[in-house]
Amino acid sequence: MSYLKPLFSHPKLPKNKLGYTLKEYEGSLSTLCAGCGHDSISAAIVKACFELSIEPHLVAKISGIGCSSKTPTYFLGNSHGFNSVHGRMPSVATGANMANKELVYFGVSGDGDSASIGMGQFVHVIRRNLNMVYVVMNNGCYGLTKGQDSATADRGSKNKSGSVNPFEAIDLASMAIELGASFVAQSFSGDKQQLIPLLKAAIQHPGFAFINVISPCVTFNNNPGSTKSYDYVREHIEATSALDFVPVKKEIRVNYAEGASAEVGMHDGSKIHLNKLRMDWDPEDRISVVNALQNAKVKEEILTGLLYVNTDWKDLYQTLNITDNSLNQLKESDLCPGTEELQHINEGFR
Template sequence: MTYLRPDFRHPDAPTNDLGYTSKDYEGALSTLCAGCGHDSISAALIQACFEMSIEPHQVAKISGIGCSSKTPTYFLGNSHGFNSVHGRMPSVTTGANLANRDLKYVGVSGDGDSASIGLGQFAHVVRRNLNMLYIVENNGCYGLTKGQMSATTDIDSVNKSGMVNEHQPIDLVNLALELGATFVARSFSGDKEQLVPLMKAAMSHRGFAFIDVVSPCVTFNNNAGSKKSYDFVREHNEATSALDFVPMKDEITTTYEQGSSQEVTLHDGSVIHLTKAIKGFDPCDRRAAIKAIKDHNERGEILTGLLYVDTDPTDLHDMYGTSCKPLNSLKEDVLCPGNATLQSINESFR
C-alpha cells in the first residue's frame, strides 16, 4: 500500500479562471478509514475553492486535535496551515486573522474538539464574529480513541458497543445562533450538491460563518441505532431549500418560479439563490431558524441547508477599528510612530 498520490492528471483536465486544475487544490493522500465522511468534506472544499478560483496561498487552514483536525493535510496542500492544540483552534485563528486580514481562514474542528474541550473557545469566537469559515465535522463520537460518545451524541442513540446515550446533546447550530453567529448552516457529508454551494457562500461571507456537517464515522458510529449513521441521516434529512451560489463576477440570473424562491445578496455582491422547501422559512430571521430547528428535532428530523445569514454583519476588525493593511505589511514608522505620539495616547487615558 502506498501513501503517495500519483502525479499524473489528464492533460485536458478543466481549469478555473486562474488556470489551475482541481489537482492544484488537493493535499496529501488521506489516511482516514475508507468511506469516512470527513474525506467527502475535504473533497467538497477542494471543489468549492477550485470553482471560486481562490489562490491556494491566500488560504490559511487551522485545526485542533482529532480525526477531523487531521483533514487539512488532505486539501489545499499549497496553502498555509497550522495544527494547534486540542480545542484551541479558535484562539490561534483569531491571532492569525488579526495579524493578516487578507487571508481566507478555514477552521476545521470536530464535535469533541469544539463541543467538549473547546466549547469555551467556540463560544467566544462566535460572539466576536471573527471573519472565518468554521467547519465542524460532526460524527457524534471520539473516533481517535475507539468510538466513545461525544457531547453531540443524540439522546437514545446507540453506539457500536450497544451503549445507549442518556445525556442531552449539545446542538452547536442552536448554540451558534444563540451566540449571534452571522452565517449558520448544517449539511451532510454525503450531500455534495448542498455542501459545496454552502461552503462557497460561507467563504464569501464577511464575519463568522459556521457549518455543522454530519459526517458518519464508518468504524465506530455507522451502526443501526446511531443517529449519525449514513442510513439514519439519509432517511431523516429535511432541507430548508435547494441552494445555488452565484459570485459577484457572474451575471445574476434566476429561472425559479415567482414565489418559490428567494435571493440573498451578500456584502460583496454575491448572491445566494434559495428554492424553498419549507413554506415561509426566512433565512434572515434568527428566531425563525431556532424554532425550525427545534420543531424538526422534535419530529426526529435533521434540518439541513442555510439556516441563517446576516447580509450586513460587523466583524471583529470593524469592532476594533484595526488597520486595513495586514500587520506584516506595515513599516516601522507606522508601527513605531515615536515618543510624542505615545505621550499623546497616554494623555488621552488620563
C-alpha cells in the first residue's frame, strides 16, 4: 500500500490571497485509523490556515507523544515541526517562541499527553500566556496502548473492554479558564462549521488560545456506554453559539437564526460574531463561563463553541518586557552593551 500523495492537482482549484491552493497546506497521508476524529481536526487546521492566507513556512507545529501528536505530519507539510517528549510539548513551544516570536505556533496534544504526564507543563504554559494555539484532541482513552481510560474519561463511561470508569474526569477547558487562559474554546471533530472559525480566531488571538476538541477514537472508544463516542457526543452536544470569524479589513455578511447576538472585538480589529444560543452565558465573563460549564455538566451536556476570551491580557513577551525583536535576530552589538555599561551593571550587584 502506498502512502504517497499524487502530484497532480486540478488546475482550477480555488486559491487564497497568496495564490496558494489547499494542496500547499496539506501534509502526508494519514496512517491513523479510518474515521479517526483527529484527521478531521487536521483538515480543519488546513482549511483555517488556507482561508487566513498564512504562509506555511511561518508556522511551527510542536507535539508530544500519542495518536494526536502524530497529526502534525498530516497538515502543513511545508511548515516547521518538532515531535517532542511525552508531555513536554509546552516547554519546547516556549523555547521556540521565545527565540522567534514571528511564527504562528500550533501545539498539538492529546488527553493523555496534557491531562496526565504533561499536566504540570499544561498548567504553567497557561499561566505564562504564551502566544500559541494549543489544541487537545480529546478521546478519553490511550489509543496507542489499546484503549485504557485516560484522565479525561467521564465517571461512569464504559470502555471497549466493558470496564466502567469510577473516577471523576479532568475538565481541561474549566481548568484553562481557572488558570487564566485568555482564549478558551471547546468543539467536536465532526463539526467543521464550528471548529474552523474557532481555529481562525485562536490563530489571531494575542496570547494563549486553548481549544479542547472531542475527537472520538473509532477503534477503542466508540462503543455504547462511552461518553466520548460519536453517538453520545452528537446526542449531548450543546453549542454556546453560532459563530463566524471576521478578519480585519474584510467584510463578511453573516445571517444567523433568531436569537440574541454578540460581537467580540480582537486586538487587531478583527471580530468574532456570536449568535448566543444560551442566554445565561457571557464569553467575556469568567464567572459566567464557569457557571455555564457546571450547569452543562449537571445536565450531562457537552458545551461547545467559544467559551471565554479576554483580549486585554499581556502575552509572555510583554509580561517579561522583552525586546520587540525576536531573540534570534539580535546581533552582537545588541547583546553586548560594552565594557563601561557592564561595569555599571556589575556595580549594581555589589
